[in-house]
Amino acid sequence: MAGRFGYGLFLAAAILLAVDAALGQGMQTFTSEQAAQRHCPADTVVWLNTSSANYHFQGDPWYSHTQRGTYVCKAEADKDGMRAWASPK
Helix, strand or coil, X not given: CHHHHHHHHHHHHHHHHHHXXXXXXXXXXXXXXXXXXXXXXXXXXXXXXXXXXXXXXXXXXXXXXXXXXXXXXXHHHHHCCCEECXXXX
């Protein structure tokens, strides 16, 4: 039992480290939507859920409402391997 729990913690930590490493590959992150828009005026600003590596467009229910996240430019997020959130319908 303890081994499974330890493995689960190790796996969760590895995933978080991978996402954090991906964030450092040239994608600029911003604490405000306005700052992100100034950085990429010709691109769409999205909200990146840093826990899942999914981004949300303005109007999505999770846009700026996840526990961990940041504003980024869509083109930079795509380049760094982030993906759009697929709404379950």
